[in-house]
Amino acid sequence: MHAKGRVAVIGAGIAGLSCAWDLHKAGVDVQVFERDAQAGGRMSTRTKDMLAFDLGANFLVRAYSNVFQLAEELGVGLRTVSPVDHAVYRDGTARLLHFSSVRGMFRMDCLGLWSRLRVLRFLLKVRLRYPLLDFFHLSSLSTQLNKEDAYSYARRKVGQEFADYIVDSFNGCMMFHRASEISAAAFLSLFRMMADPAYDFGIYHAQGDMQAISDAMARSLSVHTSCPVTELRQEGSGWRLMCARGSPFFDRVVLATTAGVAHHLLRDGPAMQRDLVAGTRYSSTVNVSFRVPKQALGQTHCFYVPFCENRLISEFTNEALKGDHTTHQGWSLVNVGLHESGALPLLEQSDEQIFAAVAEQLLALHPDLQADQLKPYDLQRWREAIPKYDCQHVERVRQFEKQAQGDSGLFLCGDYLNSPWLEGACRSGRRAARAVLSDLARG
Numbered sequence: 001m002h003a004k005g006r007v008a009v010i011g012a013g014i015a016g017l018s019c020a021w022d023l024h025k026a027g028v029d030v031q032v033f034e035r036d037a038q039a040g041g042r043m044s045t046r047t048k049d050m051l052a053f054d055l056g057a058n059f060l061v062r063a064y065s066n067v068f069q070l071a072e073e074l075g076v077g078l079r080t081v082s083p084v085d086h087a088v089y090r091d092g093t094a095r096l097l098h099f100s101s102v103r104g105m106f107r108m109d110c111l112g113l114w115s116r117l118r119v120l121r122f123l124l125k126v127r128l129r130y131p132l133l134d135f136f137h138l139s140s141l142s143t144q145l146n147k148e149d150a151y152s153y154a155r156r157k158v159g160q161e162f163a164d165y166i167v168d169s170f171n172g173c174m175m176f177h178r179a180s181e182i183s184a185a186a187f188l189s190l191f192r193m194m195a196d197p198a199y200d201f202g203i204y205h206a207q208g209d210m211q212a213i214s215d216a217m218a219r220s221l222s223v224h225t226s227c228p229v230t231e232l233r234q235e236g237s238g239w240r241l242m243c244a245r246g247s248p249f250f251d252r253v254v255l256a257t258t259a260g261v262a263h264h265l266l267r268d269g270p271a272m273q274r275d276l277v278a279g280t281r282y283s284s285t286v287n288v289s290f291r292v293p294k295q296a297l298g299q300t301h302c303f304y305v306p307f308c309e310n311r312l313i314s315e316f317t318n319e320a321l322k323g324d325h326t327t328h329q330g331w332s333l334v335n336v337g338l339h340e341s342g343a344l345p346l347l348e349q350s351d352e353q354i355f356a357a358v359a360e361q362l363l364a365l366h367p368d369l370q371a372d373q374l375k376p377y378d379l380q381r382w383r384e385a386i387p388k389y390d391c392q393h394v395e396r397v398r399q400f401e402k403q404a405q406g407d408s409g410l411f412l413c414g415d416y417l418n419s420p421w422l423e424g425a426c427r428s429g430r431r432a433a434r435a436v437l438s439d440l441a442r443g
């Protein structure tokens with residue numbers, strides 16, 4: 001099939017690239033416009049001194065079926081770094097997590113015995129009652145389930161310990177904000193996925209680092225880097241873009257930036273699209289990395305740090321476990337994520353101040369690390385890190401998708417469209433591509 005029409009995709013993160021990739025494969029004339037010097041957005045890697053720092057996304061899991069399929073099509077190798085240990089802090093000590101088997105769960109001493117039994121019962125119920133919950137497309141979740149936040153739901157159904165040390169802790173690590181800010185349905189679907197034996201807590205990483213996936217797609221597409229779109233003007237049935245390459249005209253436009261940028265570009269856009277992006281909230285964080293001796297953190301890959309244990313650090317990962325290429329001359333990286341409330345006051349501070357504040361807390365959490373082993377390496381400030389999928393947001397996106405996607409030849413995609421993480425963003429891009437194709441077919 002060769003669909004007629006010129007399509008512009010604004011933003012070369014995984015959502016925009018996946019959309020452009022599917023359009024390109026369907027024979028559409030598609031061009032991608034990217035603000036930064038390289039594609040990737042929140043899935044980018046910066047390499048210096050022979051060590052690679054994933055600035056945003058830094059792992060994949062087996063459940064990312066669309067990302068795995070893309071990587072295979074593009075010839076990008078994905079390798080597993082499992083089996084690895086995961087640990088959660090309780091009373092100042094890192095305790096191992098064993099979520100993937102019933103026997104393992106009884107050994108999880110981050111929770112009391114009574115809580116473990118209740119979690120187990122809860123888990124079995126969730127598996128039986130909600131076999132089809134899809135974390136990567138939250139619009140598919142039942143409206144009925146989407147009325148309460150995850151923290152109060154977990155406390156009511158299982159108990160305070162579970163809410164603090166598992167639910168709030170995972171949300172802090174993976175979303176950087178509190179479980180009271182995400183819908184119970186969204187968390188339930190994440191939990192459902194993680195509790196599936198097929199999930200196995202295995203961590204995957206791209207050969208050539210996360211950047212490899214976006215680079216491979218960008219090479220096969222027409223991508224204009226260092227080319228921010230500054231304005232969008234509706235003209236007849238299409239859109240004119242203002243950018244460093246002039247003011248090209250397109251029949252359809254896919255806006256694949258974060259909601260904040262989309263809000264700015266949609267000043268004259270359709271009302272429902274404008275309202276959706278105006279109402280989208282993100283957590284902010286800073287991703288900080290230190291050089292450490294490669295054995296410094298042992299065999300534990302990810303340390304989850306609940307908010308009730310530390311107000312600054314939400315998680316840290318041992319990059320040495322990702323493979324030999326992540327170590328150089330006996331050094332590797334520890335990658336630290338921050339809780340939003342700890343990160344907000346740091347966003348305006350200097351790099352030195354941020355490194356000092358984070359190092360102090362990291363040393364307190366991991367007493368085996370020595371101050372002289374911890375060398376500031378790199379950091380990235382994220383003002384729009386991860387969307388907050390609270391109940392109102394999930395419902396607003398659901399309505400938008402039913403009524404306004406594609407209005408006036410303008411399509412939205414990205415993780416904020418009820419499509420969390422890399423897999424969600426990739427699927428959102430692919431859904432937008434399908435919508436563009438049927439719109440073009442209608443003429």
Ligand SMILES: Cc1cc2nc3c(=O)[nH]c(=O)nc-3n(C[C@H](O)[C@H](O)[C@H](O)COP(=O)(O)OP(=O)(O)OC[C@H]3O[C@@H](n4cnc5c(N)ncnc54)[C@H](O)[C@@H]3O)c2cc1C
Pocket residue numbers: 010011012013014015016033034035036039040041042043055056057058059060227228229230256257258261285287382384385386413414415416420421422423425
């Ligand atoms: C610190 C951190 C850690 C994370 N860890 C993980 C993880 O381990 N695993 C996981 O699955 N997910 C993780 N995520 C989430 C994941 O990175 C995102 O969900 C995903 O990358 C979002 O992709 P996107 O295409 O929707 O948006 P983005 O990647 O933000 O893409 C938007 C693109 O638009 C471009 N742009 C902006 N303005 C303009 C303009 N005016 N003109 C043209 N282009 C413009 C941007 O430069 C960017 O390239 C993490 C996120 C962060 C911040």
